[in-house]
Amino acid sequence: MTVQRKRAATIRDVAEAAQVSTATVSKFVNGNQRFTAAVEARISQAVRDLGYSLNPMARGMITGKTGNVGIIILDIRNPYFTNMVKGASRVAASSELNLIIADAAESTSPELGVLQSLCRRVDGLIVSSRLPAPVIKALLETGTPVVFYGRPSPYPQNHNVGCDNYAAALMLGRHLRELGHRRISYLGFSGARWSVDRGRALQDAFKGVDASFRMFDANAPSAEEGERLASTILLSQEMDDAIVTYNDLLAMGVLLEAKALGIRVPEQVSVAGFDNIAYGRLVSPALTTVDMMGEATGELAMRKLVGLIKGETVPLDDDTLQSRIVARESTRARKPRVND
Amino acid sequence: MTVQRKRAATIRDVAEAAQVSTATVSKFVNGNQRFTAAVEARISQAVRDLGYSLNPMARGMITGKTGNVGIIILDIRNPYFTNMVKGASRVAASSELNLIIADAAESTSPELGVLQSLCRRVDGLIVSSRLPAPVIKALLETGTPVVFYGRPSPYPQNHNVGCDNYAAALMLGRHLRELGHRRISYLGFSGARWSVDRGRALQDAFKGVDASFRMFDANAPSAEEGERLASTILLSQEMDDAIVTYNDLLAMGVLLEAKALGIRVPEQVSVAGFDNIAYGRLVSPALTTVDMMGEATGELAMRKLVGLIKGETVPLDDDTLQSRIVARESTRARKPRVND
DNA sequence: AGAACCTAGTTAAACGTTTACCTTGTTTCG
DNA sequence: CGAAACAAGGTAAACGTTTAACTAGGTTCT
Numbered sequence: 012m013t014v015q016r017k018r019a020a021t022i023r024d025v026a027e028a029a030q031v032s033t034a035t036v037s038k039f040v041n042g043n044q045r046f047t048a049a050v051e052a053r054i055s056q057a058v059r060d061l062g063y064s065l066n067p068m069a070r071g072m073i074t075g076k077t078g079n080v081g082i083i084i085l086d087i088r089n090p091y092f093t094n095m096v097k098g099a100s101r102v103a104a105s106s107e108l109n110l111i112i113a114d115a116a117e118s119t120s121p122e123l124g125v126l127q128s129l130c131r132r133v134d135g136l137i138v139s140s141r142l143p144a145p146v147i148k149a150l151l152e153t154g155t156p157v158v159f160y161g162r163p164s165p166y167p168q169n170h171n172v173g174c175d176n177y178a179a180a181l182m183l184g185r186h187l188r189e190l191g192h193r194r195i196s197y198l199g200f201s202g203a204r205w206s207v208d209r210g211r212a213l214q215d216a217f218k219g220v221d222a223s224f225r226m227f228d229a230n231a232p233s234a235e236e237g238e239r240l241a242s243t244i245l246l247s248q249e250m251d252d253a254i255v256t257y258n259d260l261l262a263m264g265v266l267l268e269a270k271a272l273g274i275r276v277p278e279q280v281s282v283a284g285f286d287n288i289a290y291g292r293l294v295s296p297a298l299t300t301v302d303m304m305g306e307a308t309g310e311l312a313m314r315k316l317v318g319l320i321k322g323e324t325v326p327l328d329d330d331t332l333q334s335r336i337v338a339r340e341s342t343r344a345r346k347p348r349v350n351d
Numbered sequence: 352m353t354v355q356r357k358r359a360a361t362i363r364d365v366a367e368a369a370q371v372s373t374a375t376v377s378k379f380v381n382g383n384q385r386f387t388a389a390v391e392a393r394i395s396q397a398v399r400d401l402g403y404s405l406n407p408m409a410r411g412m413i414t415g416k417t418g419n420v421g422i423i424i425l426d427i428r429n430p431y432f433t434n435m436v437k438g439a440s441r442v443a444a445s446s447e448l449n450l451i452i453a454d455a456a457e458s459t460s461p462e463l464g465v466l467q468s469l470c471r472r473v474d475g476l477i478v479s480s481r482l483p484a485p486v487i488k489a490l491l492e493t494g495t496p497v498v499f500y501g502r503p504s505p506y507p508q509n510h511n512v513g514c515d516n517y518a519a520a521l522m523l524g525r526h527l528r529e530l531g532h533r534r535i536s537y538l539g540f541s542g543a544r545w546s547v548d549r550g551r552a553l554q555d556a557f558k559g560v561d562a563s564f565r566m567f568d569a570n571a572p573s574a575e576e577g578e579r580l581a582s583t584i585l586l587s588q589e590m591d592d593a594i595v596t597y598n599d600l601l602a603m604g605v606l607l608e609a610k611a612l613g614i615r616v617p618e619q620v621s622v623a624g625f626d627n628i629a630y631g632r633l634v635s636p637a638l639t640t641v642d643m644m645g646e647a648t649g650e651l652a653m654r655k656l657v658g659l660i661k662g663e664t665v666p667l668d669d670d671t672l673q674s675r676i677v678a679r680e681s682t683r684a685r686k687p688r689v690n691d
Numbered sequence: 692a693g694a695a696c697c698t699a700g701t702t703a704a705a706c707g708t709t710t711a712c713c714t715t716g717t718t719t720c721g
Numbered sequence: 722c723g724a725a726a727c728a729a730g731g732t733a734a735a736c737g738t739t740t741a742a743c744t745a746g747g748t749t750c751t
Contacts, residue, residue, distance in 0.1 A: 019471075019493075021737055032701050037739060044400055047493065064467050068417065069406040069737035072706040078472065079419075086434050087440065088629070100454045103668045109451045109472055111419065127404050131359075132418065137507075191712070234633060263633045270635065273367050289428070290630040293574055293603045295610065361707055372731045377709060387729070409707035412736040 020061035020192035023220035027348045028057035031198055040065055046091055080316060081111040081133040084128075085141060085203075089232065090261065090306045095160065098309025099137060103158060106317045108134070115139065130155045137309075138170070140164055140204055156319035158312045161205050162331055170319070170327060172312045174334035179301045180209035182336050183255065183283055184216020186299075191345035193217070196225045196244050198265070200232045200257040209285065214254055224249070232257055237264020245272060251280055252345050258286035259291045259300050266341065277343035287337050296340035304332045359403035368397035371377020378406055396497045417581050420656060421451040421473040425481060428438055429572065431645045432629035435500070436650025439477060446657045448474070455479065463489055470495045479648075479650065480544055482503055482510075496659035501545050502671055510659070510667060513654045514674035517640045520549035523595065523623055526639075531685035532568045532592035532621060536565045536584050538605070540572045540597040549625065553595055565591070569610075572597055576605020585612060592687075593684050599624035599640050604634045606634055606681065619682035626678050636680035644672045 022040075026033040031050060038044040039054045040063075046054070057063070071077050080103055084092040096112065103110045111133060124145055130136065136155035142150070147166070150157060159168060164171035187195065197213055199252055214224055237256060241264060244254060256262040262284030269276050276282050276296055282301040284291065291298035311330065318325040322336045344348040358613065362380075364374040371390060378384040379394045380403075386394070397403070407545055411417050411486060420443055422433040436452065443450045451473055462485055470476065475496035482490070487506065490497060527535065527662065537553055539546040550656035567584055569576045577596060583603060584594060594603040602624030609616050616622050616636055623639040631638035658665040 022739095023737075033738080034702075034740075036702060038700090041739085044699075050699080064471055066412075067468070067472050068408040068411040069706090070739070072412065072708090072737080073739040077408065081449075086437050088430070090430075093428050093433060096452070097454065100427065100452070107468075109421075109453070109469065111449045111451070112436070112440070112452050114437065114444075123376075124404075128407070128447075129449065131404055132407050139731050184366075220710085234629065260460070267633055289574065290547075290603075290633065293607055293630065293634050295635050373708080374732075375730055378730085384729075390730080406707050408707070411738090412707080412738090413709040415736085424698095612696080682693085685710075 012329050018070045019066070020063045022063070022065065023056065024061055026197075027065045028061060029053040033200045034221050040092065043161045044333065055205060065222045076134050076320075077132055078107070079109045079136070080135050080313070080320075081113060081129055082137040083113045083115050083129075083139055085114075085139055086116040087112065090260065091286045094288075094305030095309035095312070098311075099304035099313040100309075100337065102310050102313040102317065106313075108236045108317070113165065115141075121200065126150060127153065127216040134320045137312045138317060139201070140166065151324075156316060158319070160308055160312055161164055163208060165204070168327075170315050170325065170330065171331040172301045172315060173308045174332045175301075176208040177212040179285065179303060180212035180332040181216050182334065183285070183301050184213045186338065187253045187255070187281065187334055188220065188284070188340065190253075190281065193220065193222045193345075194249075194252045195222060195225060196251045196254045197262050198227045198229055198237070198240060198244060198256040198261055198262070200229045202230075202315075203232065206257045209255075209257065212309075229261055232260055234260045234264035234267070237261035237266075237267045239264070241265040241268030242272060244268060244282070245274055250274075253283065253342065256282070256284045259286045259298060262298055262300070262341075263290065263294055266296070266298065276338040278346070280322070281342040281345075283342050287335075291337075291340070299339045299342040300337050302335045306335060307332055359406070360403045362403070362405065364395045365403050369393040370403060375531040376620040378543065386494045395579045416474050416660075418447070419449045419451050419473045419655070420580065421453060421469055422473050422477040423453045423455050423469075423479055423482075425454075425479055425492060427452065427454050429598075429600065430630065431626045431643065434628075434645030435652075438646035438651075439653040440649075442650050442653040442657065444463040446653075447483075448657070455481075465495065466490060466597070466610040468601065471475060473662045476655060477652045480500055481542070494659045498656045498659070500648055500652055503548060505544070508667075510655050510665065510670065512625035512670040512672070513634070513648045514672045515553040516548040516643075518547040519625065519674035520552035520595075521556050521627070522672055522674065523641050524553045526676055526678065527593045527595070527623070527682065528557055528560065528562075530593075530621065530682060532646075533560065533562045533685075534589075534592045536563060536567060536591045536592065536594045538567045538569055538577070538580060538584060538601055540569045540601070543597065544570065546597045549595075549597065568596065569601055572600055573605070574600045574604035575599035577606075577662045579604070580610045581605040581608030582612060585609060585614055585620070590614075593621035593623065593682065596622070599626045599638060600626045601641070602638055602681075603634055604633065606607060608639065617681050618686070622687075623682050627675075631677075632679070640677050642677050644674060647672055 022033045022036050026036045051082050059295045065230050067078050082099055111284045130153045137158050140161045159166055162173045164172050197210050199210050215333050225262045262282050265282055285301050287300045287302035315325050362373045362376050366376045407418050408524055440450050470493045477498050478624035480499045480501045486494045500513045502513045502515050503510050537550050538552050602622050605622055625639045625641050631640050655665050
């Protein structure tokens, strides 16, 4: 037993009711021809009477377009991605494209088959650069328009949008340097390609001064994981001047655990993250971060994708957004210590 | 100039290469027949050689299925919905359905046209009950399987899943009552249908004791709006014992503004919300809330929808999830005051 | 006035599958 | 051993659009 959906009116039903050919109806609903008043009236009447709306699949067979775009994200619960999706969704809607969201977290690396099947259901794809190289290769070979997010990117010959991670981290590093910090821990997340860029830039920001670094690696970019690792970082040797994390979620976890341990932020240690998610402002101390322009990234990515789908020539080089440091309460100038 | 996508291999190409008919290939890829070893080998070889993957639109024309399901949410940035989507996404993926997300926030009430167009692109829909009644009516008339979320629901004859809002708020009300609170403010959000159920239950929880209530209404269920209204609530008369908000986001805004005003939570006033979003645990004081089971709701909703799509008989009455109070630091027993 | 061009509309093929209905050969069984 | 049942595979119609090519009548130009 299959579900019983009312048989919807087809273009033929409309054509018959309006006493014209299906071609005429087709042109009418696609709005690419002028009609005599009489014909126009008959068709639009028939459309209304029958509640006609065209079958996107039948159209798709001819035009080769699905009317859908896909976006592959790592975890829909991460507010950074949520912001991206928001931006992307807005421009997709304005282009009358539906947004298919594939949460890659389910299958850590989505099987090729699934991805290929997705490809056939969309006119274009926005993709995290985290996918394994062979998968990316197969994806590009399908000819599906793809925009990657995250810069710098390993796919320079393709479209990439986002803030420059190196530049962003450099900015944050300088901020901490100016505050007088010299002992820095970076809690990265090697599951994300951008993490190493951020770590490297952070170190580079301290070139010329005598600074020390420690690197840690999280298993997930989540607050829970930040909490779990915070005590290791906070208690493992003489205290850091500052802890920088791969993202705000990790930083918020660190903040929470620091509080549990009785370590005061920013008095004893500064903490900062990346992304500028909305919740960073609500915790205390309010989190210093770098705004990675999630929503604008999503918008730009989708705008480019729409361009590609329409076959416009989309330039490859206008796609780096400016990040912006958001200094709040969790970072502060280093106080001289007894052993200084 | 249109974008140039490689012409993908069709079932006919495969049939030719394998020297069988298209029907045979079709049966092969759909796995509903046995084959001789020779034929099977030839077909699977051809499929691999040509990189064949079937065209979902062509299939959809025949089967009437799109392979997509839609979910209409109010705002993808709200973590409650994000959790829902996560749950829904998981079961959709396991049923090999793609998830189309329509963020209704863009067009506050989505036009009927877009919705109808969406209907034709999906096999079923999960929908917020917030849509205007005529829209709902038109939606149901299309015959598209629909599952609503949020209970109690104005569509009892349809499928609805979620926690019982009345029961949940009753639970929270009793919690506050046991803590000795008697002067309560409720910051609702009339844009959401469930808000009134929560407000009513809250009052009912204090039946039999002498309690006073004030009601406020937010323009949006956001932290910013909570902040904006907090001072009005906090300073407008002698202080409340407790402030309950429509959701956690509003509560977190209230928390932030209270801090700015120098009002201490929970010492001077208790604050609680609904939803149990992940961030409530990270703010300080950690937020007391009621877990409305977003993820489980999403899972259940999608499970029901999948059942409906498959034509199974899905019972109407197994769809209320149990909510759960999460008492944290933002609520505390009322201290006697000087004028008591 | 005749040629050339529009304009409003029609015809029919094509898109890539699935599926009901055949066909043919093989097995089972009384 | 003959009939019935089954298994493996083929034939061709159908799904609901779009669109290239065409028609016929009207308008504009020279």
